[in-house]
Amino acid sequence: MNKAMDIERWGIFELALTGPEVGNPFLDVTLQAEFRQGEQSFQVDGFYDGNGRFLIRFMPNQEGNWEYVTRSNVAELDGRSGQFTCVAPSPDNHGPVQVHNTYHFAYADGTPYFPFGTTCYAWTHQGRELEEQTLATLAQTSFNKLRMCVFPKDYVYNKNEPEHYPFVRDAAGTHDFTQFNPAFFHHLEQRLADLARLGIEADLILFHPYDRWGYATMTPEEDFRYLRYVIARLAAFRHVWWSLANEYDFLLDDKPMALWDQFFQLVQEADPYGRLRSIHNGRIWYDHHKPWVTHVCVQSSAVKKATEWRDTYQKPIINDELEYEGNNPVGTWGCISAHEEVHRFWTMVTRGCYAGHGETYVHPEDILWWSKGGVLHGESEPRIAFLRGILEAAPGGLEPMRHPSSTSWDRISGSQNGAYRLFYFGEYQPSAWAMGLPEDVPFTVDLIDPWNMTITRLPHTFHNAAQIDLPGKPYLAVRIQSAA
Amino acid sequence: MNKAMDIERWGIFELALTGPEVGNPFLDVTLQAEFRQGEQSFQVDGFYDGNGRFLIRFMPNQEGNWEYVTRSNVAELDGRSGQFTCVAPSPDNHGPVQVHNTYHFAYADGTPYFPFGTTCYAWTHQGRELEEQTLATLAQTSFNKLRMCVFPKDYVYNKNEPEHYPFVRDAAGTHDFTQFNPAFFHHLEQRLADLARLGIEADLILFHPYDRWGYATMTPEEDFRYLRYVIARLAAFRHVWWSLANEYDFLLDDKPMALWDQFFQLVQEADPYGRLRSIHNGRIWYDHHKPWVTHVCVQSSAVKKATEWRDTYQKPIINDELEYEGNNPVGTWGCISAHEEVHRFWTMVTRGCYAGHGETYVHPEDILWWSKGGVLHGESEPRIAFLRGILEAAPGGLEPMRHPSSTSWDRISGSQNGAYRLFYFGEYQPSAWAMGLPEDVPFTVDLIDPWNMTITRLPHTFHNAAQIDLPGKPYLAVRIQSAA
Numbered sequence: 001m002n003k004a005m006d007i008e009r010w011g012i013f014e015l016a017l018t019g020p021e022v023g024n025p026f027l028d029v030t031l032q033a034e035f036r037q038g039e040q041s042f043q044v045d046g047f048y049d050g051n052g053r054f055l056i057r058f059m060p061n062q063e064g065n066w067e068y069v070t071r072s073n074v075a076e077l078d079g080r081s082g083q084f085t086c087v088a089p090s091p092d093n094h095g096p097v098q099v100h101n102t103y104h105f106a107y108a109d110g111t112p113y114f115p116f117g118t119t120c121y122a123w124t125h126q127g128r129e130l131e132e133q134t135l136a137t138l139a140q141t142s143f144n145k146l147r148m149c150v151f152p153k154d155y156v157y158n159k160n161e162p163e164h165y166p167f168v169r170d171a172a173g174t175h176d177f178t179q180f181n182p183a184f185f186h187h188l189e190q191r192l193a194d195l196a197r198l199g200i201e202a203d204l205i206l207f208h209p210y211d212r213w214g215y216a217t218m219t220p221e222e223d224f225r226y227l228r229y230v231i232a233r234l235a236a237f238r239h240v241w242w243s244l245a246n247e248y249d250f251l252l253d254d255k256p257m258a259l260w261d262q263f264f265q266l267v268q269e270a271d272p273y274g275r276l277r278s279i280h281n282g283r284i285w286y287d288h289h290k291p292w293v294t295h296v297c298v299q300s301s302a303v304k305k306a307t308e309w310r311d312t313y314q315k316p317i318i319n320d321e322l323e324y325e326g327n328n329p330v331g332t333w334g335c336i337s338a339h340e341e342v343h344r345f346w347t348m349v350t351r352g353c354y355a356g357h358g359e360t361y362v363h364p365e366d367i368l369w370w371s372k373g374g375v376l377h378g379e380s381e382p383r384i385a386f387l388r389g390i391l392e393a394a395p396g397g398l399e400p401m402r403h404p405s406s407t408s409w410d411r412i413s414g415s416q417n418g419a420y421r422l423f424y425f426g427e428y429q430p431s432a433w434a435m436g437l438p439e440d441v442p443f444t445v446d447l448i449d450p451w452n453m454t455i456t457r458l459p460h461t462f463h464n465a466a467q468i469d470l471p472g473k474p475y476l477a478v479r480i481q482s483a484a
Numbered sequence: 485m486n487k488a489m490d491i492e493r494w495g496i497f498e499l500a501l502t503g504p505e506v507g508n509p510f511l512d513v514t515l516q517a518e519f520r521q522g523e524q525s526f527q528v529d530g531f532y533d534g535n536g537r538f539l540i541r542f543m544p545n546q547e548g549n550w551e552y553v554t555r556s557n558v559a560e561l562d563g564r565s566g567q568f569t570c571v572a573p574s575p576d577n578h579g580p581v582q583v584h585n586t587y588h589f590a591y592a593d594g595t596p597y598f599p600f601g602t603t604c605y606a607w608t609h610q611g612r613e614l615e616e617q618t619l620a621t622l623a624q625t626s627f628n629k630l631r632m633c634v635f636p637k638d639y640v641y642n643k644n645e646p647e648h649y650p651f652v653r654d655a656a657g658t659h660d661f662t663q664f665n666p667a668f669f670h671h672l673e674q675r676l677a678d679l680a681r682l683g684i685e686a687d688l689i690l691f692h693p694y695d696r697w698g699y700a701t702m703t704p705e706e707d708f709r710y711l712r713y714v715i716a717r718l719a720a721f722r723h724v725w726w727s728l729a730n731e732y733d734f735l736l737d738d739k740p741m742a743l744w745d746q747f748f749q750l751v752q753e754a755d756p757y758g759r760l761r762s763i764h765n766g767r768i769w770y771d772h773h774k775p776w777v778t779h780v781c782v783q784s785s786a787v788k789k790a791t792e793w794r795d796t797y798q799k800p801i802i803n804d805e806l807e808y809e810g811n812n813p814v815g816t817w818g819c820i821s822a823h824e825e826v827h828r829f830w831t832m833v834t835r836g837c838y839a840g841h842g843e844t845y846v847h848p849e850d851i852l853w854w855s856k857g858g859v860l861h862g863e864s865e866p867r868i869a870f871l872r873g874i875l876e877a878a879p880g881g882l883e884p885m886r887h888p889s890s891t892s893w894d895r896i897s898g899s900q901n902g903a904y905r906l907f908y909f910g911e912y913q914p915s916a917w918a919m920g921l922p923e924d925v926p927f928t929v930d931l932i933d934p935w936n937m938t939i940t941r942l943p944h945t946f947h948n949a950a951q952i953d954l955p956g957k958p959y960l961a962v963r964i965q966s967a968a
Contacts, residue, residue: 283891327913327914329915329916329917329918329954332892332895332896333895335915336958337957337958339911339958407816407817408815408816411816411817427820427821427824428816428820428821429810429811430811430816430819431812431819431846435815467813470813473821474820474821474823474824
């Protein structure tokens with residue numbers, strides 16, 4: 001019987017057991033535990049952590065007493081039981097993020113969560129100095145989600161070897177895909193803990209095509225084992241999201257569509273907590289209607305289609321790659337202006353959807369934020385923080401404006417929640433605005449300059465059907481709120 | 485026998501005859517002439533011009549002697565014959581514009597014609613003072629095509645009565661659609677002549693939905709008679725193009741799609757010269773594959789689809805309404821920034837297509853350029869003139885760049901003609917550029933700023949596969965030409 005201890009709600013209870021080191025414990029030893037509180041029970045996989053050490057991690061979702069008992073094909077790991085007490089969460093712990101009101105997100109305690117993420121694909125493979133610099137940068141930004149790969153990356157600007165490899169590797173560089181490398185995962189878990197401390201959700205990318213080590217071309221059996229191992233280790237982290245892949249479609253020659261479905265189903269089955277699940281496209285979109293997709297993650301510059309995507313999938317939409325701010329000269333990707341990055345963010349958000357940031361300014365040592373982290377060189381991040389502030393001051397998730405007999409909402413972007421309205425005019429510069437104002441409510445009007453980050457409250461209160469004069473300049477927004 | 489006279493090639497020979505005034509000569513009298521030169525002959529409709537005056541207009545397409553003979557159901561107009569000599573055109577007369585090399589245009593003498601048009605829908609219905617101001621403005625711009633309606637217009641900002649009505653009208657305001665008003669057409673012809681003097685093609689819009697006089701809801705028989713009359717009067721003007729309608733689809737309740745096909749077929753049959761024929765959409769595109777459509781006229785903000793439209797229709801593409809520069813507060817149309825207007829022009833042109841201008845700044849007397857003319861208030865026109873200058877310095881019409889394995893050309897816009905390249909980066913700001921450079925030719929590079937209208941020749945000559953450093957700012961263009 002394990003000694004009773006207090007674990008906060010949505011924290012991690014970790015049971016460490018000692019078991020056999022002979023043979024290959026990754027393959028040979030099965031280990032699960034059942035955690036129970038009243039009628040509620042969870043089946044949780046344990047995992048081998050090397051050196052005869054076996055771990056079972058569990059995130060309790062309710063306060064009170066929990067009991068557990070293990071099952072294993074090894075006697076010394078089987079039938080181990082115990083209990084612990086789950087106590088109230090600490091103030092910054094709002095629980096895992098979940099889908100809320102079909103198109104939005106909230107923490108488990110009901111606190112709204114508006115994703116404003118960025119992308120550092122390979123930041124955990126850069127060594128301590130750069131990784132700590134990345135964390136210091138993140139601490140100064142308002143990003144609250146990070147797209148990051150489990151595996152290291154081989155691509156333009158990404159030619160350095162990682163410090164750790166996810167599988168055991170011999171001197172000749174040959175990987176043994178039957179043996180995970182605990183040191184790799186200890187490091188990854190440290191970085192996940194660092195993100196948790198900063199309040200940043202970890203959108204963990206499980207596969208990606210940019211590879212020279214063989215991780216992208218493992219067999220399905222190896223893939224399945226890898227997924228189960230990652231889930232056993234990391235699903236208890238309340239801030240982990242599963243992104244099945246970055247640009248999964250560039251792997252379709254090796255991993256056909258049906259296999260991606262199987263991956264999703266495995267993740268759904270193996271993860272006791274139902275963490276968020278998505279998949280990121282290159283050119284070919286996955287069918288996000290499939291029931292195991294919790295929210296739609298897309299790569300697209302066509303930000304005015306956001307409302308259409310929302311209607312199509314009836315799930316939250318995150319355009320995590322509306323292209324990266326930068327000046328990358330290779331191909332034509334990764335080189336939109338900061339102004340355009342901000343414009344696309346505003347367009348997504350004022351259509352009731354969400355967006356993600358990335359930055360690709362070329363660097364003498366190939367340290368581009370989008371993959372390695374480091375520091376930001378661009379101009380969009382403070383503007384994105386400004387937009388996040390506006391959204392967090394809104395009464396809740398925004399719904400796109402509709403006007404069935406007009407093409408207006410194809411042109412400008414408008415959203416609402418009750419009497420609250422947030423319009424974004426983009427390249428349009430009407431001298432006045434009357435459409436879509438709330439009726440029968442006196443309201444205040446703020447003129448917002450998304451680039452210059454100013455909010456100007458108009459001096460008087462308006463009433464329904466009023467027309468608001470505008471400055472006739474492009475790239476402005478208007479916020480309308482009940483004056484009551 | 486008419487007295488012999490000299491008419492320049494592509495000029496107008498006009499035969500005036502006197503006939504009956506009794507009854508309704510518009511309905512009762514038929515009049516045609518055959519014009520012949522050697523093996524070549526043209527059947528040309530005459531028309532009644534009021535006061536017993538019947539006219540036949542003919543544009544000779546070849547120098548030399550032409551003979552004609554009339555046919556009529558009225559004895560005094562029948563069998564009238566004569567001849568004239570067609571001489572070399574005057575220096576500014578290059579003949580009518582025709583489709584050239586599938587996607588482009590040229591005058592009949594082979595001079596390339598690059599359409600850079602604007603829109604003044606109802607400018608000929610505004611009275612002498614404003615119409616002359618419009619002409620003075622056009623004389624100062626580089627626009628070489630004007631979209632204009634035959635009929636007056638009833639719409640927001642367009643509530644004034646016209647000075648002339650196309651049909652005879654009684655004191656109660658009832659129109660007699662069986663009798664045309666010659667004074668109306670004399671005025672229209674004067675304005676067409678004014679445009680010809682300025683070198684501006686008249687893209688004449690035959691129908692449109694914005695009407696309070698009944699012109700949009702005539703019967704098919706009245707429509708057909710109207711079309712035949714307009715063609716008989718105006719087809720001989722070498723600078724007239726037939727635009728079947730503005731926003732034809734907003735008339736579909738009254739004029740179903742099959743009727744639009746009939747209109748096109750009538751125009752094709754009745755016009756001896758095969759003037760250019762197009763039709764402009766609101767929301768529903770006409771099927772521009774149909775053989776009577778000579779070039780594709782569209783209204784669309786989706787300028788990056790230009791290459792796709794070109795591939796689809798295999799005809800010249802003119803996006804005549806990529807939205808208007810302005811600050812119109814009604815709806816959300818007519819309010820893009822000058823910067824966006826210029827951006828869309830560049831995107832169309834550097835994809836081997838063409839674009840049209842319009843301007844809708846609100847005005848205390850409702851004089852908006854887009855409909856009434858007057859003066860320009862915006863900032864895009866000089867930039868469009870700058871772009872026209874660049875295109876006219878190119879070796880000919882541009883073809884869009886292709887790169888089968890890349891999405892680059894979905895992002896940036898590139899075009900070529902032989903070793904000539906014109907790239908436009910829009911919202912992209914790569915720090916360098918290497919793609920699509922001509923091989924095995926030493927070349928010069930010009931960095932172009934479309935907004936500031938500067939062309940900066942880089943100081944040295946480049947060779948194939950060279951990479952060009954760019955300033956890393958958005959909305960720039962690059963021109964590459966053989967240095968040989």
